[in-house]
Amino acid sequence: MCHYSFKARFIFPVDRAPIAEGVLSVEGHHITQVARRTKSAVWDLGNVAILPALVNVHTHLEFSHLPQPLGNPGMCFADWVRAVLANRQEATGPEQSGRLSGPSPVVRGLSESLQTGSVTLGEVANTAWNEKDFEQVCPTGTIFFELIGLSETRIQELISTVLELIAAAKQAPTRWQIGFSPHAPYTASGSLITQVAKLAAIHKFSLAMHLAETRAEIDFLREGRGPLRELLEERGVWNSTCFQHPLRALDYLKILAEAPRALIVHGNYLDQEELQFLAKHSETMTLVYCPRTHAYFGHSPYPLFQALQSGVHVALGTDSNASNPDLNLLTDMRFARQQHPAVTGDQILRMGTLHGAQALSAADRLGSLSVGKRASWIAVELPERDDPDPHDLVFQSLLPVSLVVVDGKPVYAQGKMGAFLKKWREEAGTG
Numbered sequence: 338m339c340h341y342s343f344k345a346r347f348i349f350p351v352d353r354a355p356i357a358e359g360v361l362s363v364e365g366h367h368i369t370q371v372a373r374r375t376k377s378a379v380w381d382l383g384n385v386a387i388l389p390a391l392v393n394v395h396t397h398l399e400f401s402h403l404p405q406p407l408g409n410p411g412m413c414f415a416d417w418v419r420a421v422l423a424n425r426q427e428a429t430g431p432e433q434s435g436r437l438s439g440p441s442p443v444v445r446g447l448s449e450s451l452q453t454g455s456v457t458l459g460e461v462a463n464t465a466w467n468e469k470d471f472e473q474v475c476p477t478g479t480i481f482f483e484l485i486g487l488s489e490t491r492i493q494e495l496i497s498t499v500l501e502l503i504a505a506a507k508q509a510p511t512r513w514q515i516g517f518s519p520h521a522p523y524t525a526s527g528s529l530i531t532q533v534a535k536l537a538a539i540h541k542f543s544l545a546m547h548l549a550e551t552r553a554e555i556d557f558l559r560e561g562r563g564p565l566r567e568l569l570e571e572r573g574v575w576n577s578t579c580f581q582h583p584l585r586a587l588d589y590l591k592i593l594a595e596a597p598r599a600l601i602v603h604g605n606y607l608d609q610e611e612l613q614f615l616a617k618h619s620e621t622m623t624l625v626y627c628p629r630t631h632a633y634f635g636h637s638p639y640p641l642f643q644a645l646q647s648g649v650h651v652a653l654g655t656d657s658n659a660s661n662p663d664l665n666l667l668t669d670m671r672f673a674r675q676q677h678p679a680v681t682g683d684q685i686l687r688m689g690t691l692h693g694a695q696a697l698s699a700a701d702r703l704g705s706l707s708v709g710k711r712a713s714w715i716a717v718e719l720p721e722r723d724d725p726d727p728h729d730l731v732f733q734s735l736l737p738v739s740l741v742v743v744d745g746k747p748v749y750a751q752g753k754m755g756a757f758l759k760k761w762r763e764e765a766g767t768g
């Protein structure tokens with residue numbers, strides 16, 4: 338079995354403090370040692386940081402072909418949803434057939450994720466996905482099948498689909514787990530969410546749901562009025578019997594808490610009581626912060642510090658190219674570091690690695706550089722300067738991920754790591 342040791346200016350194991358001039362040792366697919374020194378021969382990677390591979394817990398890869406976010410920064414959210422729906426229709430319409438060339442948006446998104454260091458994703462998919470794409474390009478994650486339904490007929494159809502997908506996943510498990518994502522409180526009825534949460538508890542799968550994303554959503558839940566109701570009426574799907582106003586995000590949190598794992602996506606406008614609820618359920622519920630998407634809509638400041646202070650379990654997502662220029666989670670981590678100076682670099686690193694792995698039920702093998710875990714790690718170029726907090730060498734910098742290793746195998750390199758990758762592959766006999 339191949340055994341390698343890699344030395345770096347800093348290693349960030351995440352389960353303990355950063356190690357200067359650290360050495361990561363790997364045998365086959367697994368980590369065997371993380372130490373200051375080792376007796377075995379090492380490959381010195383130089384002025385880089387070795388981090389666990391990143392975990393991006395919220396993507397919609399169907400939009401990965403978009404050259405820029407839809408609409409304009411700060412636009413009305415309901416108008417942005419209209420733009421998303423129009424784009425989706427365009428992408429799947431008959432006039433589009435034959436016009437798309439090159440890899441599919443999903444494959445593009447998976448490749449971009451991998452090349453920027455995210456090797457585990459929480460992907461929301463709303464059409465039949467090609468399992469091979471996911472397995473071949475990106476090693477692991479959870480595909481959350483999106484559920485949108487307000488009418489009784491639609492709800493019954495969706496529940497049948499959920500049961501079919503669960504049966505298929507049990508029969509032929511893949512490296513990608515299946516989960517379900519009731520889209521949002523204004524597009525998925527309380528009855529649908531309740532039924533899916535009960536099934537999640539029985540069949541042990543995870544849920545993800547957009548919640549408390551906009552002020553308009555909070556107002557809609559309370560009063561049943563506003564731009565989101567207008568949007569539903571315009572699309573002919575408004576069903577007043579679905580909603581017993583006044584409602585609030587807490588009502589949905591209580592339903593989602595039944596699932597063995599639930600990702601609460603955005604939560605931009607959760608109040609203190611709701612954050613406390615999440616803190617109380619931090620073993621099974623994760624708040625998902627999408628830093629640059631949050632900024633794109635010009636929301637009120639994100640309650641990240643308050644959430645962390647309260648004990649909420651927080652992970653990070655990029656969301657899609659419809660609201661974020663790219664899928665580079667490291668850029669989102671750096672952006673979050675800038676936006677929230679009271680939140681430490683160590684906390685940001687945890688949110689982008691271990692917390693994400695926990696949220697996707699993958700922390701037994703990923704998310705930290707711990708002995709026995711999979712050897713999935715990245716190297717990030719570091720600036721020449723020193724910093725009292727080594728995390729800021731990674732986060733107060735624009736230097737890229739230059740090497741990505743999955744399960745002990747190098748899968749991507751750029752810059753000077755290109756030559757190193759060649760040497761490594763030659764030595765391993767795979768060059």
Ligand SMILES: [Zn+2]
Pocket residue numbers: 395396397461547602656657
């Ligand atoms: Zn989303």
